[in-house]
Amino acid sequence: MYNRTHQLQALAAGQAISNAYHPDCIITVSDELSLQNGPKDDEGEASFGQDFVQFMAEVDATRKCIKFIDDGTESIKKLLNLSLDVVTSAQNDEISTNLNKLIEQTNIICTQCKSNITKLEPKKSHGTPTETRIRTNAYNVCVKHFQNAMKRYQDAQVNFKKSIKDRATRQIQLIYPEMNEYELEQILVQSNTHSAVEYVAKSNILGGINLRDAVTNIQGKYNDILALEQSMEGLKQMMVDLAGVVSYQGDLIEQIERNALEAVDYTDRANAQLIKAQHNKKRGGRLLMWLTCSVICGGIIVIIPVIIRLA
Incomplete structure (x- = not known):
């Protein structure tokens, strides 16, 4: 076990020591079985209470949710690669269906994961001092991993949205190279699709059938963009809510910012004194x-x- 007192005594005696933690000394999240078979007291019973075991089981469930979010992120990246090679409307519709289904499932897991973390927050200070340290460490690890997973998930959606929009824009420009931004929006926005078709058709760009097929294909891509935008808006609100749950991190950031500003002030004064x-x-x-x-x-x-x- 890591002995901080022994380290301080060695330091006071003038002995060279390392401040690095040994990997075996870092508290990590264990599964329920290892906790039940873990440390024993003198009577051979588990030294952790049932409430602690239940807490760690909830932590493990949260970690599985985070793993599911990461899997969803990887699936979005794979769909993005597939979307770059589609050539038919059927293939495009299949990717759109899979994308919407994937986003819906992953967003449900994101909500569940956030709910789990919210429920864990008041429980982390329960139990003995040792249990409290383990609970707090496990909770902080979950929060950090969840935030990182959400960031990766949002980035994947942003990249997918950008790819779809760029491709739709290129297709429209192939149909009508002189089209301005307003006309481009007319093609993309669903509510104005038919008026856009009529507008472009009156301009004698292409035959009616080919034009309508092209617009339908582009409109499908725009629907994917809308789905991604709605998903990202929900994720943004979720992260705002989570920030309230882990408000202590905001206080820590503010303290760091104050310390940094004070350090800058001290540095400026030191520079002035040095010049003097x-x-x-x-x-x-x-x-x-x-x-x-x-x-x-x-x-x-x-x-x-x-x-x-x-x-």
């Missing part, structure tokens, strides 16, 4: 030089008459 000290040093050097010259000149003035008199 350098100025005083130069001024003192000049005074010393003039004083030395004055002493030498005075000595010469005194010595020359004496030498002349002796001569």
Whole structure:
């Protein structure tokens, strides 16, 4: 076990020590079975209470939710790669269906994971001091991993949205290279699809059938963009709610910011004092030089008459 007291005693005795934690000393989340078969007291019974075991089981369930979110992120990336190679409307519809289903399932797990973390927060301070440390460590690990998983999930959706929009824009520009941004929005927005078709058709860009097929294909991509935007908006609100649950992190960030600002202030004052000290040093050097010259000149003035008199 990591003994901080022993380390301080060794440090006081002048012995060289390392501040690094050994991997075996870092508290990690264990599964329920290992806790039940873990440390024993003198009577051979588990030293952890049932409430603690239940807490760690909830932590493990939260970790599985985080794993599911990461799996959803990887699936979105795979769908993105597949969408780059589709050539038919059927393939595009299949990818859109799979994407919407995947986002719906993953968002449900995100909500469940956030709910689990919210429920864990008041329980982390229960139990003995040892259990409290383990609970707090496990909770903080879950929060950090959940935030990182959500960031990766959002990034994957942003990349997918950008890819879809870029491809739809390229397809429209192939149909009508001179189309401006307003006309482009008319093609993309679902409520204005038919008026856009009529507008472009009146411009004699393409035949009616080919144009409607192209617009239908592009409209399907825009529906995917809307689904991704709604998903990202929900994830954003979820992260805002989670920030309230882990408000202590905000306090810590504010404290760090205050310390950083104070450090900057100290640095500015130190720089000003250093400049002043350098100025005083130069001024003192000049005074010393003039004083030395004055002493030498005075000595010469005194010595020359004496030498002349002796001569």
